[in-house]
Amino acid sequence: MTRISRCRVALLAVGLIAAFGALSTPAPAALDMNVGVGKVVANQPLSACNGSAKTALNSVLQDAVELGGDTGEWLAFGAPDSANGSTAAATIHCYPLGSAYLVTFTCAAQVPPSPDSAAALCTKLTAAFDSGAR
Amino acid sequence: MNRKRGVALFAIALFLGSLSHTAAVASVDLSSGIRYVSDSGTLSDCSAKAKAALETYLPGATESSPGSGEWSAMGQNIATGAASSGAAVRCYPLPKGYVVTFICAVQLPANPYPAHALCLNIAHKFYGGAITPLAAMPTASPVPTGCATTNLVGNWVSDSDSKRTFTMQLNGDLTDNDGVSGNWIIDGDTVTLTYYGNHTLKLSPDGKHLSGGGYNLTRKC
Numbered sequence: 001m002t003r004i005s006r007c008r009v010a011l012l013a014v015g016l017i018a019a020f021g022a023l024s025t026p027a028p029a030a031l032d033m034n035v036g037v038g039k040v041v042a043n044q045p046l047s048a049c050n051g052s053a054k055t056a057l058n059s060v061l062q063d064a065v066e067l068g069g070d071t072g073e074w075l076a077f078g079a080p081d082s083a084n085g086s087t088a089a090a091t092i093h094c095y096p097l098g099s100a101y102l103v104t105f106t107c108a109a110q111v112p113p114s115p116d117s118a119a120a121l122c123t124k125l126t127a128a129f130d131s132g133a134r
Numbered sequence: 135m136n137r138k139r140g141v142a143l144f145a146i147a148l149f150l151g152s153l154s155h156t157a158a159v160a161s162v163d164l165s166s167g168i169r170y171v172s173d174s175g176t177l178s179d180c181s182a183k184a185k186a187a188l189e190t191y192l193p194g195a196t197e198s199s200p201g202s203g204e205w206s207a208m209g210q211n212i213a214t215g216a217a218s219s220g221a222a223v224r225c226y227p228l229p230k231g232y233v234v235t236f237i238c239a240v241q242l243p244a245n246p247y248p249a250h251a252l253c254l255n256i257a258h259k260f261y262g263g264a265i266t267p268l269a270a271m272p273t274a275s276p277v278p279t280g281c282a283t284t285n286l287v288g289n290w291v292s293d294s295d296s297k298r299t300f301t302m303q304l305n306g307d308l309t310d311n312d313g314v315s316g317n318w319i320i321d322g323d324t325v326t327l328t329y330y331g332n333h334t335l336k337l338s339p340d341g342k343h344l345s346g347g348g349y350n351l352t353r354k355c
Contacts, residue, residue: 031208035206038202075166086162091164091237
């Protein structure tokens with residue numbers, strides 16, 4: 001084998017290693033789910049919960065919808081990225097309790113590529129909800 | 135000229151490698167909206183049913199804090215070695231009875247069924263209703279027997295006490311030599327053992343050793 005041929009083989013090998021080597025390193029994407037806060041907010045109507053839920057979901061995710069209409073169950077997904085669909089989603093449930101309401105937060109994320117874990121997502125949503133509820 | 139050829143070969147190799155990077159489109163599917171109100175029963179009743187309903191489909195349901203009535207469980211896709219499904223059943227007491235909500239999430243396409251199918255079955259298991267068989271979770275075929283790095287299937291021995299052994303199964307169950315059961319989950323090389331509490335361990339690159347959380351185990355393979 002000539003010196004030039006050996007060089008070519010070596011370059012080919014280096015290229016293949018560079019290309020395929022990266023395949024073994026990424027961790028597999030895993031589903032992450034978080035049972036977030038559940039709390040009772042006193043002396044507030046259900047409509048206040050619904051308003052804050054929609055605002056919070058739209059500020060952290062996008063296109064919040066109330067399932068079935070007037071159910072108090074809100075759902076939103078993150079913006080789909082170029083390689084995946086939505087990799088984050090959350091639901092906020094509002095339930096009437098007399099003159100108060102019960103609100104719960106539940107989140108899911110695909111990590112990676114989602115930059116936020118499900119717990120971080122729920123923390124953001126709870127903060128956004130609380131600021132909107134003030 | 136020879137240098138150009140070399141560069142061209144390098145580029146061709148990179149291109150060939152890049153062809154295998156075609157990742158499948160994956161996304162989170164979330165199901166919400168199933169709610170059930172019972173005008174009788176206690177939070178404890180709800181919790182017991184929530185745990186049982188979850189564990190019909192997903193292993194190792196846990197309550198977020200004792201007595202909270204908020205239950206969740208995750209399911210693992212053995213073929214990918216990562217969690218691909220999860221569900222939460224949340225119970226809250228009412229002046230009379232309780233309200234319970236069912237929320238499910240799956241990772242598509244790694245999971246073989248959508249979130250709403252999982253949630254419907256869990257809800258129907260809870261309060262009664264038609265149960266539809268879910269598509270089987272893909273499994274490695276045949277059942278792995280070697281030191282695979284994507285699962286913990288096999289027999290493990292404690293490095294500090296050779297009498298302490300663990301048998302880990304494809305469905306995520308583990309059983310020790312005394313018959314005490316638990317669960318395992320692997321994500322990358324990080325392993326969570328639920329066995330007298332939760333323990334985080336690392337799987338060695340050869341798939342043969344687990345260490346961390348007070349445990350050092352060796353797989354017989």
